[in-house]
Amino acid sequence: MKKLALIGCGAIASEIVEAVNQGVIEAEITAFMDLAPEKCLRLQQLAPRARIARNIEELLETRPDLVVEAASQEAVRQYALRVVEAGVDLVVLSAGALLDKELLEKLNREAEQRGVHVYVPTGALAGLDAVRALRRAGIRRLLLRTVKPPKSLGVEVNEPRVLYRGPASEAVRLYPFNVNVAAALSLAAGMEAEVEIVADPRIERNTHIVIVESKASRLEIRVENVPSPRNPRTSLLAALSTIELLRRITRSGGVEVGS
Ligand SMILES: NC(=O)c1ccc[n+]([C@@H]2O[C@H](COP(=O)([O-])OP(=O)(O)OC[C@H]3O[C@@H](n4cnc5c(N)ncnc54)[C@H](O)[C@@H]3O)[C@@H](O)[C@H]2O)c1
Known part of the structure; x- marks a missing residue:
């Protein structure tokens, strides 16, 4: 079973944790990290074995296969490269940060060299x-x-x-x-x-x-x-799209439709 760590414990992360608990995403959550630690505590009640990380190194110490950023563009700038350098796959929700060409090129280069995948979900969009x-x-x-x-x-x-x-x-x-x-x-x-x-x-x-x-x-x-009932600025589809991506990544095998 894949190990998953979450940066950001808000609306999208909450939906992901529920999908893990329902068995839609076949994964074990190893760590939560958020600028607001009380948000981690709330999610930890749903995943009691997960650790609350105070920084990115503590999060990586839990040896996740995959880190999901569902926090902010700033979080992408702060942590994305470190995650990839550690050889860990990454899902980026705050995709706006990747329009910075320098960051995108660095991430791409590192990811290619290390055989790491960086995924950007379709999010609130389609097609x-x-x-x-x-x-x-x-x-x-x-x-x-x-x-x-x-x-x-x-x-x-x-x-x-x-x-x-x-x-x-x-x-x-x-x-x-x-x-x-x-x-x-x-x-x-x-x-x-x-x-x-x-x-x-x-x-x-x-x-x-x-x-x-x-x-x-x-x-x-x-x-x-x-809008998501948890965050009016976020569309419910963004969380559902991320859950669907994570379901595909973590599934051990089977028929998948769509490219
Ligand atoms: N790609 C898309 O289609 C799409 C759609 C909706 C939302 N988003 C983005 O996904 C992200 C998460 O959305 P949400 O609705 O769950 O937001 P949210 O506000 O409900 O939760 C975000 C959480 O991340 C934490 N956070 C922010 N910056 C952080 C940092 N640097 N380090 C650690 N924690 C940090 C906040 O304290 C908050 O608890 C946002 O950036 C949002 O803009 C993308």
């Missing part, structure tokens, strides 16, 4: 398998339009308003909690997405529309997400 496949046909245009209720973008407007239009790398800097999807999409396509962020008082669900134009296909993907 990254097709986007990745279309790279081979050449992608001419890559657009992400994110439409959210005004309060989740911290504004008050009476009609739809475009708050941002520009490259993904700038969007993730200005809206770090809202557009990890922009980063995951750009990484899948191998090019930076053009991003539009719209506040719309008429909608309740966080909505992402992706348009991909290539020689082989034109994709138009629309995802309307319900």
Whole structure:
């Protein structure tokens, strides 16, 4: 059985721990780490054999096969390279941090040299398998339009308003909690997405529309997400997508559908 350690003990981590306890993810949790230790304590009640790590070295001492970052872009900058250097696979939720080319190149180089996998789940989006496949046909245009209720973008407007239009790398800097999807999409396509962020008082669900134009296909993907009951800034789909990735990684064998 694979050993799993978690950085960040918030909404997504809580769903992961439940999925482990339900046997959906075939793994044993060895460690929790969070800036707020009380959050680790809460999750440790559900996984009493796991240790609470005070720093990354203590977490790695529990000898996990896989570390899941479900914390923040800062946590990726702080710990991702160390995890990979220790020869441990890594799942990165705060994908925005990987738009930093220097960090991405370093991680990729280290991971290749050590035979380590760094996974970025599809998260709150859909269709990254097709986007990745279309790279081979050449992608001419890559657009992400994110439409959210005004309060989740911290504004008050009476009609739809475009708050941002520009490259993904700038969007993730200005809206770090809202557009990890922009980063995951750009990484899948191998090019930076053009991003539009719209506040719309008429909608309740966080909505992402992706348009991909290539020689082989034109994709138009629309995802309307319900917020996580544990964290209104996070879509429930992000946790479910991570659980699905972890289920596949930890499963000992069997038929798997989708690329
Ligand atoms: N890729 C996607 O589609 C997607 C979707 C939703 C959320 N996310 C990202 O996933 C991450 C987790 O989301 P969540 O809803 O579980 O968040 P959350 O706020 O519920 O939990 C995050 C936890 O991480 C801890 N934390 C933050 N920085 C840390 C650090 N440097 N070291 C240790 N602990 C740290 C916080 O104290 C908090 O308890 C966030 O960065 C979020 O933006 C990605």
